[in-house]
Amino acid sequence: MKAVVAHGAGDLRVEDVERPEVAAGRVLVGIVYGGVCGSDLHYARDGRNGAYEIREPLVLGHEVVGTVDSVGAGVVGVEPGAPVAIHPAIPTPRAGDRSGVGLNLAPGGSYLGSASTHPHTQGGFAELLEVTPEQLRPLPAGLPLRRAVLAEPLAVALHGVARLGSRIEGARVLVSGAGPIGCLTVAAARAAGAASVTAADLQAAPLEVARRIGAHAVIRLGVDPEPDAGSFDVVIEAAGVPASLVAALDRVRPGGTVLQLGMLPAGPLPIPLAGLVAKEITLLGSQRFDVELDDAIAMLAAQPGLEVVISHEFAIADAVEAFACAADSSSSSKVVLRIRGDEVSR
Ligand SMILES: [Zn+2]
Structure with a gap:
């Protein structure tokens, strides 16, 4: 065979x-x-x-x-x-x-x-x-x-959103990375009761898929204006890119939650974490x-x-x-x- x-x-x-x-x-x-x-x-x-x-x-x-x-x-x-x-x-x-x-x-x-x-x-x-x-x-x-x-x-997307518990309900959510997992996470976040879901990506085509699957807004990174710092209750990092996690910690509001859904590279990463303390951010991981x-x-x-x-x-x-x-x-x-x-x- x-x-x-x-x-x-x-x-x-x-x-x-x-x-x-x-x-x-x-x-x-x-x-x-x-x-x-x-x-x-x-x-x-x-x-x-x-x-x-x-x-x-x-x-x-x-x-x-x-x-x-x-x-x-x-x-x-x-x-x-x-x-x-x-x-x-x-x-x-x-x-x-x-x-x-x-x-x-x-x-x-x-x-x-x-x-x-x-x-x-x-x-x-x-x-x-x-x-x-x-x-x-x-x-x-x-x-x-x-x-x-x-x-x-x-199921990967649903498990990630489930890790957020009640934080997803009524939340302004940013999904960073609009590949297949990011787009399915847009759908999962909406199904779980998010008030609004924005998708961000460097490329236009993935954002079109995100829009068709239900994103309320899309941001083309490097082209559209940057979202304001602290403007989301929940940021879901779905790209597995360290720079995207850095941006997530900036874009989440004080007291908000960052979910790391993308697979990060192994080994030490240069991620400034002072904001985690100053903004009392909850940082969650999700495995399969x-x-x-x-x-x-x-x-x-x-x-x-x-x-x-x-x-x-x-x-x-x-x-x-x-x-x-x-x-x-x-x-x-x-x-x-x-x-x-x-x-x-x-
Ligand atoms: Zn897979």
């Missing part, structure tokens, strides 16, 4: 890998769509993602949806053909069960398409992926697979998600307009081109790979 494999820095290949056999207690999913994520781009370009370095060929991809292909012995209640999203984390919270909150912080866990474990956890940009039944998330009727592929990045994947699926079913985040679709054979497209944030938002052509029509 075909798979998208990173062999090291600048060495991404679409190649034939061995077709998995379904083991007892496991499920094989035929992957139909996969979303290309920033971490996939890092592995492909740099051979590493933050602290995690590729030491053996790694099938990329953790934003994947498809249909159940076959079911291993002992698995009950899973029907071949059923459309599913896949929770990329192990340990995996049970679908619909909120008592397991916090599993995203469990030490020693693994994540699809990640070099954080040895051997690496192979990912889902492949025609077939073996998962545990707990990882399956059945899709509701009326939610097409192409839209459902946004469930993982939307746990139970929010279920909320993301429900929200995607209810809001077809979220699909505006998908800007490009490529066949798996053209994955190298797809990654180049996704790396150019001036012209792309979420790029998806079409991995198999047998999507059930729903």
